[in-house]
Amino acid sequence: MAQPGSQKKTPAEAPRPAGLAALRSQIDRIDKELVGLVNERAELARQIGHLKQSSGQVTYDPSREEMVLERVVSSSAGPLSSESLKAIWRELISGSRAIEQHIRVAHLGPAWTYSHLAALHRFGSSVEFVPVSSISAAFEEVNAGHSHYGVVPLENSTDGRIADTLDNLSRLPVKICAEVPLRIHHTLLAACDRASIREVYSRPQALSQCRNWLARHLPNARLVELASTSAAAETAAKTPHAAAIASRQAGVHYGLNVLAENIEDVAGNTTRFAVIGHADASRTGRDKTSLMFEIEHRPGGLADALSIPKKQKLNLTWIESFPMPGEERGYIFFVELEGHRDDLRVRRAIAALEKRCKRVVILGSYAAAAAVG
Numbered sequence: 116m117a118q119p120g121s122q123k124k125t126p127a128e129a130p131r132p133a134g135l136a137a138l139r140s141q142i143d144r145i146d147k148e149l150v151g152l153v154n155e156r157a158e159l160a161r162q163i164g165h166l167k168q169s170s171g172q173v174t175y176d177p178s179r180e181e182m183v184l185e186r187v188v189s190s191s192a193g194p195l196s197s198e199s200l201k202a203i204w205r206e207l208i209s210g211s212r213a214i215e216q217h218i219r220v221a222h223l224g225p226a227w228t229y230s231h232l233a234a235l236h237r238f239g240s241s242v243e244f245v246p247v248s249s250i251s252a253a254f255e256e257v258n259a260g261h262s263h264y265g266v267v268p269l270e271n272s273t274d275g276r277i278a279d280t281l282d283n284l285s286r287l288p289v290k291i292c293a294e295v296p297l298r299i300h301h302t303l304l305a306a307c308d309r310a311s312i313r314e315v316y317s318r319p320q321a322l323s324q325c326r327n328w329l330a331r332h333l334p335n336a337r338l339v340e341l342a343s344t345s346a347a348a349e350t351a352a353k354t355p356h357a358a359a360i361a362s363r364q365a366g367v368h369y370g371l372n373v374l375a376e377n378i379e380d381v382a383g384n385t386t387r388f389a390v391i392g393h394a395d396a397s398r399t400g401r402d403k404t405s406l407m408f409e410i411e412h413r414p415g416g417l418a419d420a421l422s423i424p425k426k427q428k429l430n431l432t433w434i435e436s437f438p439m440p441g442e443e444r445g446y447i448f449f450v451e452l453e454g455h456r457d458d459l460r461v462r463r464a465i466a467a468l469e470k471r472c473k474r475v476v477i478l479g480s481y482a483a484a485a486a487v488g
Contacts, residue, residue: 164215177293178396209239221245221256221265227365233388234266254283291479293390298488304371305358316347317360402455405478427460
């Protein structure tokens, strides 16, 4: 029973939802405020860039950018997803960085290859992308100073190491300054229907990662290897009864239809890309360091070398052997361990390795990154 003096609200008196015009007016007001705040942030970034340049520091700091993205995500209560927030801030950072410096980034091309997508995730769109024809060409671009950075595949969760990348790391004095673990979702693209497909074009690695799907669904199609997935999409667009395995974005670019999505054989298929340049990244507290070393060819040599990180309580996250060119039974080893090269335990491990190995090269320290895509 209602208390004396109380009045029950009628439906007509209940709060009404704001109308469409009112909501749009609020969005317009917020947009105006955002533009002012974004430009204010860009001005502060420009001032930081000037301070860096005057003190001889590198303008691009991937570790700092990774920390900014994580801080933005951790401060959000939604409804935007973490990936959406990171994409927004990545472009904001990219545009602000472009005010400070014009950056060239080499990648395996043409546009919309997975290397290009990894570069977009790392640098945003406000840089000059330099598509090259091979992994070696990306290294040469950076080594010669024609591009500030390069993005190259390092390893794939299905097929393992990328031999061309390891070969170039062993020969050229470039550093790994960031990583980009990219989830690889392969798409079957064509201008015809699936029943009409006689040939499937793609990069060898992409064909390998989809071999079981292709054997089940296109057993009679001829598989043709090309230099890149985007080149495969371009070729399929011009060739009757042909399909390509590439990214969805490549299909959009070349006007192809999506016939099947996520045709990779292994769920969680991921390629880890390395950003190569000429300087280490700064410490973040959750870093990795990559090393390359050569040992004497003797029993127990590798075990002795690998016991050093264990003694320093350093976790190894990656190890690969690679045959040395021109030497019979000679190998070099690539390892990645947790920690920055400036950390005390990492410094001790490197010093001990230098005493025990014929050669030790620090390939770079960089922030551990979460998978994207």
